[in-house]
Amino acid sequence: MINITGNEPIYEAQRFLRALHFDTGGAIPLVSPDGIYGSRTREAVNEFQRLYGLPVTGMIDYDTWTALYRAYVDSLTRSELPLPLDLFPTARGYTIAPGEKSDIAYIVQFILRALADSYADIDGADPTGVYDDATRNDIRRFQRYYRLPETGLTDRITWNRLTEAYIKNSYQYQ
Numbered sequence: 001m002i003n004i005t006g007n008e009p010i011y012e013a014q015r016f017l018r019a020l021h022f023d024t025g026g027a028i029p030l031v032s033p034d035g036i037y038g039s040r041t042r043e044a045v046n047e048f049q050r051l052y053g054l055p056v057t058g059m060i061d062y063d064t065w066t067a068l069y070r071a072y073v074d075s076l077t078r079s080e081l082p083l084p085l086d087l088f089p090t091a092r093g094y095t096i097a098p099g100e101k102s103d104i105a106y107i108v109q110f111i112l113r114a115l116a117d118s119y120a121d122i123d124g125a126d127p128t129g130v131y132d133d134a135t136r137n138d139i140r141r142f143q144r145y146y147r148l149p150e151t152g153l154t155d156r157i158t159w160n161r162l163t164e165a166y167i168k169n170s171y172q173y174q
Helices: 008-023 039-051 061-077 105-115 132-145 154-170
Strands: none
Touching: 008 039, 008 061, 039 061, 105 132, 105 154, 132 154
16 A cells, blocks of 8 residues: 555546556556656656647646546546446346337347348348347247247347347457
8 A cells, every 4th residue: 555645646647647648558658656756757747748738847737737637537438338238128037029019129120130141040121129020030040040949039048149149240340
């Protein structure tokens, strides 16, 4: 544990500069937060000021502090992972069945359409939001491929395999 009593502002600035080092691909020199304003911290501040169009003084004045804080917050926002979207209903035993008209039926159809290029047996008709015979047949073929019970219904297990396949398929094209 580092004792930084009295040097908290320097320590915070060093934390921000360290994060920005990684966010800028190393353009800002790497500093180790220790609460001491040494030559390495001054060098990082100089480079930060240069990159952000501030007067290069090596000192952290109000304008530099404000820009440093904003850049740090922006870097956190950019590096934040997207939140997962949990779409499948949580009711125990819930199954999407033929005739259901819902957003989740539309999403199942959307995923099937996206998978159609990678799975020869899946037709992937245009999404309508109605769990129709075409959807049921595609789900049945998908279940066969994954050795699931071939019911043509989308239960939680089928949904999980479907979303895993979609994610895997999506990463192929990135």
